[in-house]
Amino acid sequence: MADGSALSASLDLLAYSPPGWGANLLRGLGNTVLIALGAYGVGMFLGTLGAFGKLYGGPLMRDLLGLYTTMVRAIPELVLILILYFAVTDLVNQALLAMGYDRIQISGVAAGIMVLGVVQGAYATEVLRGAIQSVPAGQIEAARAMGMSPLLVARRITLPLMLPAAIPGMANLWMIVTKDTALLAVVGFNELVQESRQAAGTTKAFFTFFMAAGVLFLCMSLVSNQIFARIEAWANKGNKRGGI
Amino acid sequence: MSFADSIRAQMPLRRWVMAAIGIGIIAYCALALNWSWLQTPKYQGMILEGVWNTIWILVVTMVLGFILAIPIGFVQAAGPWYLARPAQAFCTVIRGTPLLLQLWLLYYGLGSLFPMYPWIRESDLWPILRQAWPYAVLALTLSVAGYEGEVMRGAFKGVPQGQLEAARAFGMSRWGVFRRIWLPQAVARVLPTIGGETVLQMKSTPLVATITVIDIYAVASRVRQDTFIIYEPLLLLALVYLIIAGVIVALFAWFESRLPKRIA
Numbered sequence: 152m153a154d155g156s157a158l159s160a161s162l163d164l165l166a167y168s169p170p171g172w173g174a175n176l177l178r179g180l181g182n183t184v185l186i187a188l189g190a191y192g193v194g195m196f197l198g199t200l201g202a203f204g205k206l207y208g209g210p211l212m213r214d215l216l217g218l219y220t221t222m223v224r225a226i227p228e229l230v231l232i233l234i235l236y237f238a239v240t241d242l243v244n245q246a247l248l249a250m251g252y253d254r255i256q257i258s259g260v261a262a263g264i265m266v267l268g269v270v271q272g273a274y275a276t277e278v279l280r281g282a283i284q285s286v287p288a289g290q291i292e293a294a295r296a297m298g299m300s301p302l303l304v305a306r307r308i309t310l311p312l313m314l315p316a317a318i319p320g321m322a323n324l325w326m327i328v329t330k331d332t333a334l335l336a337v338v339g340f341n342e343l344v345q346e347s348r349q350a351a352g353t354t355k356a357f358f359t360f361f362m363a364a365g366v367l368f369l370c371m372s373l374v375s376n377q378i379f380a381r382i383e384a385w386a387n388k389g390n391k392r393g394g395i
Numbered sequence: 396m397s398f399a400d401s402i403r404a405q406m407p408l409r410r411w412v413m414a415a416i417g418i419g420i421i422a423y424c425a426l427a428l429n430w431s432w433l434q435t436p437k438y439q440g441m442i443l444e445g446v447w448n449t450i451w452i453l454v455v456t457m458v459l460g461f462i463l464a465i466p467i468g469f470v471q472a473a474g475p476w477y478l479a480r481p482a483q484a485f486c487t488v489i490r491g492t493p494l495l496l497q498l499w500l501l502y503y504g505l506g507s508l509f510p511m512y513p514w515i516r517e518s519d520l521w522p523i524l525r526q527a528w529p530y531a532v533l534a535l536t537l538s539v540a541g542y543e544g545e546v547m548r549g550a551f552k553g554v555p556q557g558q559l560e561a562a563r564a565f566g567m568s569r570w571g572v573f574r575r576i577w578l579p580q581a582v583a584r585v586l587p588t589i590g591g592e593t594v595l596q597m598k599s600t601p602l603v604a605t606i607t608v609i610d611i612y613a614v615a616s617r618v619r620q621d622t623f624i625i626y627e628p629l630l631l632l633a634l635v636y637l638i639i640a641g642v643i644v645a646l647f648a649w650f651e652s653r654l655p656k657r658i659a
Contacts, residue, residue, distance in 0.1 A: 211409050218413075225640035226633050227598040229612065234629050326490070333493035337605055344496050357503035365492045365500065372491035 161359040164350075172350040172360065179346030180367050186263045186342060187329045193268025194324065198275020203305070205280050216276065223273035229334050235266045236338065259340040263332070271328055278320035282313040314386040322379035329371055343367060428627050432618055445614035446635060449600050452610065453639075456532055457593055460539020465578070467540055468547025482544065489541025495602050497538065502530040502606040531603035539596060546588060550581040586654065590647030594640050611635055 165173050205216050223231065240262070244254040286309055294308045336345035347364035351357040406414075432438050467485065470478040489497070509515050509524060523529055554577055562572040601612035615628035 210407070211413075214410065214413060222637070225594065225598075226636050227601045227612070229601045230629060230632050230636065234626075234633065237625055237629070330493040333495040334602075336495065344493060344499070347496075348499065351503065355507065357507050358500070358505075361496060361500035361504055365488075365496055368492040368496065369488060 161356065164354055164356055164359055165363055172346075172354070175346045175350055176343065176360070176363060176367065179341060179343035179364075180371075182260070182340075183329065183332045183342040184371070186260060186267065186332045186335065187325070189260075189264035190267035190271055190332075191325055191328050193264060194271025194275045194328065195321070197268065197272025198279050201272060201276030202279035202283055205276060206283055207301075220273040220276055223270055228267075228270055228331055229337060231270060232266045232334060232338060235269060236262050239265065259335070259338075263335045263340055263342075267328055267331055267335075270331070271324060274324055274327070275321070278324060279313070279317055282317035282320070283309060285316040286312045315383070318379065318383045318386055322375070322383070325375055325379070326372060329368070329375070424630060428630075429624055430627060432622050432624060432627070433631075438614075438618060441609070441614045441617065442611065442631075445609055445611035448608065449597075449610040449612075449635075450639070452528075452531060452535065452603060452608070453593070453597050453600055456535035456539055457596055459532075459536045460596075461543055461589075463536065463540035464543035464547050467544030468549075468581075469551055469573075471544070471548040472551035486541050486545045486548075489538060490545065494534065494538050494599055495605065498531065498534040498602055498606060501534050502527065506530065527603075527607045531606060531608045535596070535599065535603070538599065539592075543585075543592065546585050546592075547581060550584040551577065553584055554580045583654070587651060590644060590651075593643050593647070597636065597639055597643065 163171060165171055165176070201216050201220070204212050208216070240257050243257065247254060290308055290312060291304060294304045299307065332342050333344040335342050336348065339345065341349075343364050347360040351360040354360070433442075467482045471482045471486075474482070515521060515524070558576055558580065559572055562576045567575065600610055604610055604613035604616065607613075612632060615632040618628040619625065
């Protein structure tokens with residue numbers, strides 16, 4: 152079966168220019184990275200707000216945030232993607248109609264970034280909350296005693312000091328979001344998995360294309376690992392080994 | 396603390412208000428939305444079947460995956476390199492690629508290769524291999540094995556060397572040490588995380604609907620296609636998954652409360 156001709160036929164299918172499907176796969180990879188980056192950014196923003204809200208917010212704020220993180224962590228991403236996609240498109244369009252504008256079609260990229268960002272935000276809230284708690288209370292109290300405003304304390308003291316504790320968890324979340332982009336294939340968005348499925352469906356070479364997509368995902372995760380190892384070394388620069 | 400006091404501590408005014416709003420939303424959903432499809436016996440049967448499929452796939456893949464994860468973790472922690480390296484590579488590949496892709500690779504990829512071999516088609520296994528669920532179970536099991544294998548590696552490494560040396564000094568065989576000391580202590584270390592892993596695995600189960608296995612997600616999609624009702628089946632779906640997640644968390648909390656907390 153797996154003789155030379157089969158191998159070269161597979162390579163022909165993966166060639167960059169048509170009739171090869173390499174360009175399609177790379178375009179899918181580009182979309183995957185774009186959505187992952189966007190969702191990660193949204194998630195980090197929501198997570199920072201959520202973490203500060205959970206730690207320093209009023210009781211009502213804490214209960215609401217608890218509801219948000221619990222719901223997102225208990226309902227499958229696939230279901231959340233469908234619910235948020237339809238609900239948000241509907242709400243935006245109703246608001247537009249009420250204001251006298253025409254309905255719009257929300258682009259797949261924007262919807263994907265928004266939905267995965269909301270999911271990421273719930274997990275990032277928990278990661279960052281734990282990291283903020285690892286900052287010694289004395290440091291924050293000292294900064295307050297110097298007369299810094301809460302925002303300045305966050306920017307100068309809390310955020311830099313929590314970084315070493317936050318990075319392993321945030322690296323993990325990046326890995327999760329790159330893989331979660333695959334779920335958008337189910338709603339028909341052209342990211343890497345969907346592109347490879349289309350290529351495979353046309354050529355019937357399912358094994359070749361899904362393997363190729365897998366290799367691309369693996370490369371992405373290996374490269375990300377390297378980058379996060381660098382970032383972790385950088386964030387830990389000030390820390391002596393062995394603690395205290 | 397009396398019962399009334401504990402109620403007061405758990406339920407201050409704002410939580411009563413939140414609960415009231417929540418009940419109001421649920422009541423609005425129940426009354427204003429279109430749930431007529433729930434009354435048709437056809438869909439009732441499908442929903443029950445879908446929930447059952449989701450649950451058995453979850454339980455079977457968790458158990459099989461965990462059984463596979465034990466040797467995968469062990470050879471990485473204490474095995475020779477020719478076993479440790481492949482196990483490590485397996486974990487990297489499983490954890491580095493999306494489960495959806497693994498599932499499709501197995502179902503469409505293997506599924507398109509198998510019919511080319513006459514001896515597979517003529518074998519007794521063929522009626523099973525033609526269905527979708529074996530591929531769903533295989534993919535989800537390998538996923539658990541990959542993620543838990545990594546966890547088990549750390550757990551096996553975390554068992555203090557002195558425990559193993561003491562067991563050897565008692566004259567236990569190597570297998571005896573593994574069975575009576577090493578494995579139980581490693582498993583005790585990962586037990587608190589398994590509840591969370593089970594919830595994560597539950598969140599992966601709807602992917603099997605993409606390869607035509609009829610789980611609760613597939614049933615909800617079917618209802619949406621048949622009736623053109625958009626939100627209601629999705630809300631039911633979210634409710635079902637919330638309930639399953641709640642049951643999993645409660646089960647593991649009960650289970651953990653019955654285990655000794657001290658770890659050597």
